[in-house]
Amino acid sequence: MRAKAVAALALGLGVCGTASAATSADVVTLSIVATTDLHGNLMPRDGRGGLAAFGGYVRNLRAARADDGGAVVLVDSGDTFQGGIESDLSEGAVVVDAYAALGYAAAALGNHEFDFGAADGPGARERPDADPRGAIKALAAHAPFPFLAANLIDDATGRRVAWPNVHASTLITASGVKVGIVGIMTIEALRATLRANVQGLHVAPLAETVAAEAKALRARGAQVVVVAAHAGGACTELGAPHDLTSCDPDAEIFALAHRLPRGLVDVIAAGHTHQAVAQEVDGIAIVQAYALGRAFGRVDVEFDRRAGAVAQRLIFPPRDICVPHQGVDCDGRPVAGAVTTVLYESRGGGALYEGRALVPDPAIEAAMAPALARVHELQAAPLGVALDTPIPRVGVPDSPLGNLFADAQRERSGADVAINNNVRGGLRADLPAGPLTFGRLYDVFPFDNRLLTLTISGSELRAVLADEVRRNRRGALALSGVEARVACSADGELEVEVVRANGAPLGADERVTVAAIDSLVLGQAFAAVPSAAHAVSAGKPLMRQTVEDWLRARGGHLAASDLAHADRPRWRFAGDDLAACLPP
Numbered sequence: 090m091r092a093k094a095v096a097a098l099a100l101g102l103g104v105c106g107t108a109s110a111a112t113s114a115d116v117v118t119l120s121i122v123a124t125t126d127l128h129g130n131l132m133p134r135d136g137r138g139g140l141a142a143f144g145g146y147v148r149n150l151r152a153a154r155a156d157d158g159g160a161v162v163l164v165d166s167g168d169t170f171q172g173g174i175e176s177d178l179s180e181g182a183v184v185v186d187a188y189a190a191l192g193y194a195a196a197a198l199g200n201h202e203f204d205f206g207a208a209d210g211p212g213a214r215e216r217p218d219a220d221p222r223g224a225i226k227a228l229a230a231h232a233p234f235p236f237l238a239a240n241l242i243d244d245a246t247g248r249r250v251a252w253p254n255v256h257a258s259t260l261i262t263a264s265g266v267k268v269g270i271v272g273i274m275t276i277e278a279l280r281a282t283l284r285a286n287v288q289g290l291h292v293a294p295l296a297e298t299v300a301a302e303a304k305a306l307r308a309r310g311a312q313v314v315v316v317a318a319h320a321g322g323a324c325t326e327l328g329a330p331h332d333l334t335s336c337d338p339d340a341e342i343f344a345l346a347h348r349l350p351r352g353l354v355d356v357i358a359a360g361h362t363h364q365a366v367a368q369e370v371d372g373i374a375i376v377q378a379y380a381l382g383r384a385f386g387r388v389d390v391e392f393d394r395r396a397g398a399v400a401q402r403l404i405f406p407p408r409d410i411c412v413p414h415q416g417v418d419c420d421g422r423p424v425a426g427a428v429t430t431v432l433y434e435s436r437g438g439g440a441l442y443e444g445r446a447l448v449p450d451p452a453i454e455a456a457m458a459p460a461l462a463r464v465h466e467l468q469a470a471p472l473g474v475a476l477d478t479p480i481p482r483v484g485v486p487d488s489p490l491g492n493l494f495a496d497a498q499r500e501r502s503g504a505d506v507a508i509n510n511n512v513r514g515g516l517r518a519d520l521p522a523g524p525l526t527f528g529r530l531y532d533v534f535p536f537d538n539r540l541l542t543l544t545i546s547g548s549e550l551r552a553v554l555a556d557e558v559r560r561n562r563r564g565a566l567a568l569s570g571v572e573a574r575v576a577c578s579a580d581g582e583l584e585v586e587v588v589r590a591n592g593a594p595l596g597a598d599e600r601v602t603v604a605a606i607d608s609l610v611l612g613q614a615f616a617a618v619p620s621a622a623h624a625v626s627a628g629k630p631l632m633r634q635t636v637e638d639w640l641r642a643r644g645g646h647l648a649a650s651d652l653a654h655a656d657r658p659r660w661r662f663a664g665d666d667l668a669a670c671l672p673p
Contacts, residue, residue: 212467269309479522
C-alpha cells in the first residue's frame with residue numbers, strides 16, 4: 090500500500106532524485122513541513138489560515154508518519170512575528186508559544202524580526218538607552234527551538250552574531266535519521282527593516298554561507314540537509330516540479346540553488362517574497378507557501394537506511410489551511426445549520442488530510458491563551474481621553490488623525506515644525522468615538538519607528554512639500570506649526586509657499602527644526618535634504634510613545650473639529666486642478 094501511494098504521488102506531484110526499489114522498513118519517510126512570512130497572523134481570516142487550524146493538519150500528518158515509522162520536521166523561514174496586533178504587543182511571544190506546541194524544529198530569522206527593537210517594559214514602553222535588538226534576543230531566549238541566522242554578521246567581531254539560542258544551524262534526529270537545518274536571510278534583509286535596530290550588522294553572501302555550513306553538518310553526520318531561507322522566488326505553475334517555465338529565473342533562491350554543489354542540500358524552505366514555489370532546481374526540492382499563514386509547503390523525503398542516502402523526494406504544491414466559518418465550508422459552499430466537526434468528516438475540499446478528519450488543534454489555542462490574556466489587558470488600558478467624534482485618517486484637505494500625530498510630535502519634541510506620514514505605511518486605522526485606550530492607539534500605529542528632529546532651511550522644507558505634491562500624494566503628509574499654500578503659476582510652475590502659524594512666510598534661508606518619523610527622514614521624502622541621510626535614530630523616542638504621552642498629558646475631550654478646521658486648513662490648494670504643474 091505504501092509503495093502504491095508513493096507511486097501515485099510521484100505521478101501527480103513529481104519526484105526528485107532516484108527511485109529506490111526498497112519498500113521495506115529500511116525506507117523511512119520524513120515529511121518536511123515549511124511555513125514562512127506568518128507576520129503574526131494567529132487567527133483564521135475568512136476561513137483561511139490560523140495556527141490552531143494548521144495544528145490540525147500537523148497532527149494528522151504526524152499520525153500518518155507514526156503509522157509508517159516516519160517523522161515530521163517543522164521549519165519556519167522568517168518574518169514570523171511582526172504584523173498581527175496580538176503578536177506585536179507580545180513581541181512575538183504568543184507565536185513562539187504556539188510554535189512550541191506545534192513542535193517546530195527551527196525558525197530562521199527574517200528582516201522583520203528586528204522591527205520590535207528594544208524589549209518592552211511595562212505598558213509596552215521602551216527605554217531610549219535599551220539594546221535596540223533586545224526584543225529579538227529575548228524572544229530567542231524564550232523559544233524552546235533554535236533561531237537560525239547563519240549569515241548574520243556582527244561588524245564588531247566579524248563573526249556570526251553570538252546571541253542566546255541564535256545559531257547558524259541545528260542537527261536533529263527524526264525517526265533515526267540525522268537532519269541538519271541551516272538558516273539564512275536575504276542579502277537585502279537589513280535594508281528592509283528599521284535601520285536603527287540593525288546598525289553594526291551585515292549579511293554575508295548566501296551560497297558561500299550555506300555551502301560551508303552544510304558541509305560542516307555533513308561532517309557531523311547529517312544524512313539530510315534542509316535550508317530554511319528567508320529568501321525566495323515565485324512560480325505560478327505548481328503542479329509539475331521539474332517545470333520552471335512559470336518561475337522568475339532571476340529569483341534569489343534559484344540563484345542560491347544553482348551555486349550549491351549538487352547533492353549537498355536536499356530541501357530549501359524559502360520565504361520573503363510572499364509568493365509560491367514547489368519546484369526542483371539542480372537536484373534541490375524548493376517549497377514556499379505564500380504568506381500570512383494561509384498555506385504551508387511540504388516535501389516528503391524518502392530515506393533509504395540501507396544505502397544511507399535519500400532515495401527520492403516528493404514535492405507537494407502549497408496546501409491552503411482551511412476551516413469552515415460562518416456557515417460556509419472550505420470550498421465556499423453554504424452549510425445548513427451549525428458548523429461542527431461533522432462537517433470535516435462529511436465534506437471534501439479540505440475536510441480530510443492524510444485520510445483523517447481535520448479539526449483545529451485545541452492544544453495550540455491553549456498554548457496561546459496566557460500571552461493573549463496579557464495582550465488584551467494591555468489593549469484595554471485607558472489613556473484618559475474621551476473622543477467625542479471619530480478621528481479619521483482621511484480628510485479634505487487635512488487629515489484630523491494625521492494632524493493629531495503631527496501636533497503631538499511638535500509639542501513633545503519642541504520643534505518648530507512637524508510632518509507626519511498619514512498613509513502608505515503611516516497610520517493604519519481611524520480612531521473610533523468613545524474612551525481612548527492603548528489598544529486603539531496601537532491599532533493606528535503598531536510600529537516601533539522613532540521620532541527624529543533635524544534643522545533645515547526654509548527652501549529645503551518647501552522642496553520636501555513640493556515633492557509630495559508632484560508625486561500626487563496630496564493628503565499624505567500632515568503638518569503642524571506651518572501651513573503649505575500650493576498654486577500653479579501662469580507659466581505652469583508649481584509654487585509652494587510655507588507660512589508660519591502667525592501668518593509670516595518662511596524665508597528661504599531661515600532655519601527651522603523639523604520633527605518627523607525616521608522612515609520619512611531617511612527615505613525618499615527628504616531626498617532634497619542632504620543632512621537627512623546622516624540623521625541618527627538610535628536612542629530617539631518612539632513615535633507611538635510620543636503620541637501616547639501627549640494624549641495622557643492633554644486628557645479631556647477631543648473631536649475631529651479640534652484637529653482639522655475647514656476655514657483654516659494646513660494645506661491650501663489654489664484651485665482644484667494642479668495638472669498643468671505636475672509631471673504627466
